[in-house]
Amino acid sequence: MLPASKNIAHYGLAWLVLVLAPLAGAFWWWNIGRPVVLPDAPSDRIACVSYAPFRKLGETPYDIHFVMTPERIDEDLRALSKRFDCVRTYSQSNGLSAVPAIAARYHMQVLMGIWLSSVEKYNANEVAQGIATANANPGAIRGIIVGNEVLLRGELSPKRLTEYIQTVRAATPKSIPVTYADVWERWLKYPQMAQVVDYVTIHILPYWEDNPVKTVDAVQHVEDVYARMQKVFPGKQLMIGETGWPSAGRLRRSAEPSIVDEALYLRDFLRYAATVNMPYNVIEAFDQPWKRAQEGTVGGYWGIFDSQARPKFPMRGPVTEEPRWWLGWLAGAIGAVLFVLAGMRARQWRGAKGWLALLLGGFAAGTSAAWQLRQMSYACTGWADWLLSSACLLGALCVAAALMRRIASQLADHRDHSEPATWWRFGSLFALVLYDILMAFDGRYLDFPMGLFLLPCVAYAVFGLLTHEQAMPSAEQRFMASAGVLLAIVPVVAEMGMSKVAWLWLGVNLAIAVPVLIAWRCHAVYLKTQQA
Known part of the structure; x- marks a missing residue:
């Protein structure tokens, strides 16, 4: 178990992440909806x-x-x-x-x-x-x-x-x-x-x-x-x-x-x-x-007109990136409701803290999913692309919702000592590292699917702050956590450290990897202590 002072610090940091995440999502959507004077x-x-x-x-x-x-x-x-x-x-x-x-x-x-x-x-x-x-x-x-x-x-x-x-x-x-x-x-x-x-x-x-x-x-x-x-x-x-x-x-x-x-x-x-x-x-x-x-x-997307022959912007006056920016906020509200409903199932905790955590996490997940859907509308070229991307997004939302139920239980002061859903984390790490490989070795034309991986990675980061794993993470997870971070450094270097998106992608890899690496180190120290 962690010392009480560390527990308090970790709980405070978890709340900070839960507050900042929906604020960041709301701000991003508002920002692309404001008219820019040119x-x-x-x-x-x-x-x-x-x-x-x-x-x-x-x-x-x-x-x-x-x-x-x-x-x-x-x-x-x-x-x-x-x-x-x-x-x-x-x-x-x-x-x-x-x-x-x-x-x-x-x-x-x-x-x-x-x-x-x-x-x-x-x-x-x-x-x-x-x-x-x-x-x-x-x-x-x-x-x-x-x-x-x-x-x-x-x-x-x-x-x-x-x-x-x-x-x-x-x-x-x-x-x-x-x-x-x-x-x-x-x-x-x-x-x-x-x-x-x-x-x-x-x-x-x-x-x-x-x-x-x-x-x-x-x-x-x-x-x-x-x-x-x-x-x-x-x-x-x-x-x-x-x-x-x-x-x-x-x-x-x-x-x-x-x-x-x-x-x-x-x-x-x-x-x-x-x-x-x-x-x-x-x-x-x-x-x-x-x-x-x-x-x-x-x-x-090099056209002055879109594929429907509509002008994308005027030649005079302000220009707006996304006139329907409010859809991102609407998606956040829908996400908050869905996460609250998911938290009601088999609930074993009480208190406003848990509900607040679900609302905040759901709103952040909704705005992130809306970002990914917007990206898919640009990137997907046919039904196969849409089917695969939609399945991945649905899976990411389910993992985030399941983790938020456990996070809500932790923050409601009813400790949930159950192990993290290792197969979910294994799947998330596997998908992330697979994309890391593509980005590292053939990433010139690939987009960063930030809205897709933000959901499980940030959720696992918050969950890792609140829990102390009782078992050593598997060798496969330890390997993927380490490899993912190293591979994510490649786009940062390739972009000469100038791409804010490449840095954010590295942050996403760190978010899911750090709890695994910390658990690995803690258990290694524990084993040495036991042997001594």
């Missing part, structure tokens, strides 16, 4: 925007048999023409060769893309179709972009790419300039490519940089890179072929995807672009759900 954009109109029509679930350019109907393209371009003078496409397949002719109806121009890869047969079809489209619509095409980041992907050599560019230039009207698009670092690696294009098209995406740049500094980064590239390619026209910011996904160091951050970046960039003579293109018109499969959650 500088206005100079205009609602934007020079050019990347356009891919695959904005509905199940639509993907990877399906070579899928053809977007001209009617859908017409619907999209009619709406886009109200705010954009130009659209950039990336390929000729899936029906996109119809874009220039349809764009001309709405007095728009097209930066027409020809997609290149490592498959020569596919490339030949793309080039042939691109040449035919350019010759049929010369007045609607502002430029031809032969290949997009194919050097970055390592799918073609500079020599073979040059041959494709020369083929397109020789077969299309001289009035249409021909270029190639890639991230700015690749242009520095292959500066000879500037000699075979009419202008240099660079991509500057502060979020995806090897050293990510936070939103408030992002446009300054764009200015610095653009000035540097002008010095590298003097006398050559430069175009920013892609720039933008995501509205959802994982934090990269201090670069945070959110609607507010996307609005801030775009407004700042448009103010900068209005002061210099610089052609540019913003990525992108619509959110693209199919990109989540290759880039994680963040890949699907």
